[in-house]
Amino acid sequence: MRVGLYFGSFNPIHIGHLIIAQSMIDGADIEEVWFIVSPQNPFKSSKQLLHEFDRYEMVYLAIKDNDRFKVSDIEFQMPKPSYTIDTLTYLTEKHPINDFVLIIGSDNLTSFHKWKNHKAILKHYGLLVYPRPGTTDSEISGHPNVKQVEAPLLDISATFIRKKIRQRKSVRYLVPDAVLTCIEDRKFYQ
Numbered sequence: 001m002r003v004g005l006y007f008g009s010f011n012p013i014h015i016g017h018l019i020i021a022q023s024m025i026d027g028a029d030i031e032e033v034w035f036i037v038s039p040q041n042p043f044k045s046s047k048q049l050l051h052e053f054d055r056y057e058m059v060y061l062a063i064k065d066n067d068r069f070k071v072s073d074i075e076f077q078m079p080k081p082s083y084t085i086d087t088l089t090y091l092t093e094k095h096p097i098n099d100f101v102l103i104i105g106s107d108n109l110t111s112f113h114k115w116k117n118h119k120a121i122l123k124h125y126g127l128l129v130y131p132r133p134g135t136t137d138s139e140i141s142g143h144p145n146v147k148q149v150e151a152p153l154l155d156i157s158a159t160f161i162r163k164k165i166r167q168r169k170s171v172r173y174l175v176p177d178a179v180l181t182c183i184e185d186r187k188f189y190q
Contacts (some may be wrong), residue, residue: 001031001032001096001097001099002029002031002034002098002100003030003034003098003099003100003101003107004021004024004025004028004033004034004035004100004101004102004103004119004128005031005034005087005088005091005100005101005102005103006020006021006024006033006034006035006036006038006103007036007038007084007087007102007103007104008035008036008037008058008149009037009038009040009049009055009087009158009184010035010037010055010058010163011048011050011055011158012048012050012055012058012137012158012161012162012175012179012183012188012189013035013055013058013059013062013101013155013158013175013179014158014161014174014175014179015156015173015174015175015176015189016154016156017035017062018062018155018176019031019064019151019152019154019171020103020104020105020130020151021035021069022063022066023130023149023150023151024103024128024149024151024183025068027149027151028101028128028149030101031127032068032070033068033070033103034053034057034066034068034069034070034071035063035069035071035072035073036072036074036075036087037052037056037059037072037073037076038075038082039052039073039075039076039080039082040080040082041081046059047089048162048189051054051190052076053076054186054188056073056076057072057182058073058179058182058183061176061178061179061182062176062178064177064178066105070076074091074094075086075087078173081097081108082116083116083117083123084102084116085115085116085117085118085119085120085121086114086116087103087176088100088102088121088125091175093135098099099126100125101125101126101128102121102125102126102127102128103128103130104127104128104129105129105130105131105132105135106129106130106132106135106138106148107134107135108125109126109127109135109137109138109141110135110138111130112127112138112140113139113157114127114134120138122137122143122145122146123145125145126145126146126147127140127143127145127146127147128149129141129146129147129149130149130151130157131148131150131151131153131157132153133153133154140163160174161175161189161190162172163188164171165183165188165189165190166189166190170183171183
């Protein structure tokens with residue numbers, strides 16, 4: 001089975017993530033999207049990061065009604081910060097019958113050369129790239145293992161959502177209803 005791996009902090013997961021994942025199912029040759037909840041991205045601060053189990057739970061709530069979406073806590077047991085190549089290697093060993101491909105936004109292409117073992121990721125896994133506002137093509141856009149996938153151009157961020165919550169503003173329609181209920185009940189991001 002060919003699986004698209006969608007790594008992220010998902011702090012919180014929002015409708016933009018879900019729209020991108022569905023666009024990958026519809027526009028790329030993959031059967032499932034696995035949401036890999038990252039305990040800590042090596043390029044981001046963990047200051048405002050909810051505990052990984054809380055973020056995992058919100059992803060689960062957001063995707064539980066879609067049988068082509070899965071959530072994974074694979075990085076929770078790995079050294080932190082987690083590096084994509086290490087997770088890809090581990091998943092390949094654990095699921096040898098699956099072919100994995102990495103889902104990333106076009107904004108990540110310009111800094112992709114900074115990723116640990118980025119050449120190995122390109123060679124052995126490849127990239128499915130969705131458009132992000134304000135980005136231009138990078139050097140690797142034309143690589144044979146990089147596929148541009150048509151998706152809506154969305155400018156929704158978890159940072160924006162967290163800010164709205166702190167301001168006591170509504171984030172209805174920005175996150176799935178089950179995620180909104182979880183955030184409100186547990187007073188996340190306040």
